[in-house]
Amino acid sequence: MDKIELLAPSGSSEAMVAAVQNGADAVYLGGTRFSARAYASNFDDEELEKAVDYCHGYGVKVYITINTLIKDSEMDEALSYADFLYRIGVDALIVQDLGLVSNLRSALPEFELHASTQLSVHNGEGALWFIEKGIKRIVLARELSLEEIRHISIDLGVETEIFIHGALCISYSGQCLMSSILGGRSGNRGRCAQPCRLPYDLMDSDGKKVASAYLMSPKDITAIDMIKDIKSTGTSSLKIEGRMKKPEYVAETVRAFREELDGKSDPKHREQLLQVFNREGFSDGWFKGKHGKDMMAFHNPKNAGLEIGTVLPDGTIKLSKPLSKGDGVRVGDEGQTVSRMYSGRETIESASKGDTIKLDSTRRLPSGTLYKTLDKGLMEELSKSYENRYGRKLPISARLVFAPGREAEITAEFDGRVFKASSRIVEKAMKAPLSLDRITEAMKKTEGPYFISDLTPDVFEDGFLPVSELNAMRRDLLEQLLAYRISSAKRIVPERKVSDSNVKVSAPVLPSKLVVAATLEQIKAAVEAGALDIAAYPWYRGKQYVDLKSLETLAIENPDVRFYLRASSILKGEFDMVLASIRRLVEGGHIRGVLTSNMGLIRALKGICPVIGDYKLNLFNSSSLAIFGEDISGGTVSEELNRSELKELKGKERLMCILYGKQELMHSEYCPVGAAVGGMTSEKACNQACMRENYSLKDRMGEEFRVMTDWFCRSFIMNSKPKNILDTANDLKWMGFSSFRMDLTTESHDESFELVSAFQGERAFSTSDFNRGHYKRGVE
Known part of the structure; x- marks a missing residue:
């Protein structure tokens, strides 16, 4: 494969220079708009253009993050911003929003797009789905093992990028709503308040505290000791996290990984990385598979020293x-x-x-x-290491013509082109002629990124020129090279094409009222209350939850009910098993379709059964569905939109709104129960404590968040209170919505019956403790 790319964070101009001067092949940075690190220093438009020019002078690529969700009211601005970035020569955009991706493919088809880790791409089918939609590179989810990265990169031939050092989100990125729902600061909008870095108590079914620590705060990861293994995965780019970090942090991390990649392995690299920042040491993340408490910073969420x-x-x-x-x-x-x-x-x-x-x-x-x-x-x-922004020099080979009676001339071949600079006529030497050594010495001086490392004479005869002429000739040549390298990246923005983002599809219509249930008792209550469309997740752990066999039985016993299978947003090694189970249920006539946010399943199920997008697809604007075409019947709108934003959405006939339910705040490979009670480590299997009791996380405010687990050993952190906007059904209908949903998770049979009855009857129902979600407040 080609040389592996070392990609560095640049949250400020100083950090960018630190990255370039210490050997980064590419940098990623954000502007003042649409960046998932809204609290980094970031770059205004003028600074961005200067940054791009500076990096391109060194042959360093620049990737700009537009990796937040985009509101309808912001889409034109986002596209205009992309036009600007395209014009100034940005090499690629790192994107999250599906509507923006769709619009960019139409407006700027030549602009390279990278799927942000916020899109949670974690399996081969999902990676291929994005490649088929026009994405050039996949920034893989951080939860993948070396073998999984190798499969996607080598076996499937997908260009990938992986994180090799820095902070780790405990939830799959893009799947976390905790900061948004609890505090109004959305991680999907670059404003995460990091509630995962706070202390929690783990409570059992009896309300007894069984653990107390920073139970959701992971150590930073590093791959500094496994570069050989990382290279063997076939990934194209190694990404360092840290746009909120100081320039010194960037300098050290880039320097250490540059030397390791160049074969200059040194034990001091790990120690110095620990010194610039660590949280109770480092972990190797998910590269070697499952981990438990040994990947967590239970005692200190900040820099440990x-x-x-x-x-x-x-x-x-x-x-x-x-x-x-x-x-x-x-x-x-x-x-x-x-x-x-x-x-x-x-x-x-x-x-x-x-x-x-x-x-x-x-x-x-x-x-x-x-x-x-x-x-x-x-x-x-x-x-x-970065105080001189041109301290690092790139060598250039040049050829010299120097003889009396003709102009002195230096030429250099660069990027397949020949560049030339000349002086005035060389004089005959009256006393001491200029030696080749003296000319070579003058040619090696430089103030920019390049220097003439070797000078080969094509013609050389004794003669004389003032040294100032030599200096001017050298500056002219190197300035030509720099100007070419910068200008060749600039582009002309093509004329905007008008596209209809509201794609018409022939897939079946969405159910008017969908009840999503977790337990057998909830499904029975929903049937008793007259629900005709029910979706169930058959892989939660626990005797009370519905499984595949019972779902099949329920479908046989209730032929008038249209059953759907809800499939996880995250499916890795179990992907083929889940797909096979869906096929069997579809072929048996037991389910009508699938509810999921898993892009891999969406791709694999095309032509097999209808698919409804779940809310973790983050459908945030009127363009969001366009990229799917007929891959899905429609989808559940984002849980982060408020009333006015919902009202402005177009194509509402393909959009579903959730009126009731405890939102899934986090979806994680890590399980706080397994780590704190199950004894799980990288070397020790979990004792499956979650099968014997129900557990909750209790925060400093006394709120308790149920921890649910599934058979794939992943955890779901559920909101402490249900969202309840059952009283808005008529208002939403007036806006143009015709499909609604309620989610049951921890409710009893009787509670479920009352709730579903109210849902079916389109009437308000007040539970004892609930919230209104983002219906009124929304996110910034």
Whole structure:
């Protein structure tokens, strides 16, 4: 394969320069609009163009993130922004919104698109679906193993990009609604409040606290020790996370991975990566398969620092690693910057491994393990690596013509083109002619990204020119090269084509009232209440939940009811088994169709049965369905739209609204029950505690979020309260919606009967404790 790309984060201009100067092949950054890191410094339009030009001068590619969901009111602005990015030469866009993808394929068909990790692409069928829709590269979900990456990259021939270092979302990216629903700050809009980094209690069925920690806060991942294995996957690009991080962090991570990729392996890389940032160390994420509590930072969600010694009860410190004045240290939650350091009574500037020292007695640290949270010397070293934005030089070979009576001339071949610069007529040397060495020395000077590394004379005779002429000739040649490299990336924006995003399809219409149920008792209650369309998820763990066999039996016993199978948004190794089960139920006439957000299933089920898109498809605007064509009958609108945004949607005949239900806040490969109670680690299997009891996460406000698990050993964190907008049915009908849905998860038979009855009768029903979702407030 071609050289593997090292892709670096650039949340600021300084971070971008740090990435380029330390050897990144590409950078990704966001503008002030539509970026999933809305709180990074980001770049305005003028800064963006300068950044693109600077990177292209070095041959470094630039990818811009437009990886948030786009509202109808923003779509024109997003497309105009894409026009600007296309014109200034951005190499590719990293995108999440399906409506934007559809519009970009029509408006800017030559613009390379990369599917953001926010799209949760995690199986081969899903990857192929996006490639067929015009996506060039897939930024794979971070939850994939080396074998799964290898299958998609090599076996299927898909261009992929994977994260190899940095923070890890505990939920599948793009599948998390926790920050949005609880606090109004949407991760899908770049404003995640990171509720996963807060402490939680794990409660059992009796209300007893069985664990208390930062149960949802994972360590950062690193692949610094497995570069050979990573290369063998066939992935095209290695991505470092960190657009919110300091330039020094970018410098160190890029430097370490650049050297590892270039075969300069060094144990110091891991230690220095730990020093610039870690949360209780690193994990290797999902690269080697399942993990449990050993991938979590249960005790500290922030930068933990590097262990360097012990503070003894008398205040003395025994060092296991060096310490210097200006370094930051901590014991537990107590921290300080080292202002004075003593060896005995002597003030010292630094201390070595094995030394016993004391710090300033006015700020005494408690006894315990000492961590260095900031290494002043390392940070200064890293800062120097990018203080000169043209410190790194790219070598250019040139040829020289130098003889009296003709213009001096230097030429260089670059990108298949020949560039030439010349001077005035070379004079005869009256005294001391210019030597070839002196001319070569003048040619090697430079102020930009290039330097003439070797100069080959085609014609050389003794003669004389002022050195200023040589310098001017050199500058002219190198400026031509730089101008060409920058200008060749610029493009002309094609004339906008008008497209109809409201694609007409011949697939069956959506059910007018769909009840989604989890347990057998809920389905029985729904049937008793007169529901005619029922969807069930047959893979939850627990005796009370419906399974495939009981779903088939229910379909036989209730021939007047149209049953649907709800399939998971995430399917990896079990994909073929689930697909086979669906085929069998369809062929037996037991289900009418499938409700899912899984792109792989959507692709595989085309022509087999109707598919309804689930709400984790994040259908956020009127263009969202266009990309599907006839792949789906329609879909459930995003749970993050408010009333006015719902009203403005076009094509409502293919859109379904949820009127009641506890939203799935997180969908994760990690299970807090398995980690905290089940004893699961990377080496030890879970004891399946979730099969014996129900568990909930309790936050600092006393809210409890049910943890549900499935047979694929994934967890679902459910909202503590149901969304209840049953009283809005007539209002939504007036807007033009004709398909509605309610989701039952933890409700009893009797509760379900009352709720479904109200749903069927299109009347309000007040539960004891509920919320209105985003119907009134929406997200920014």
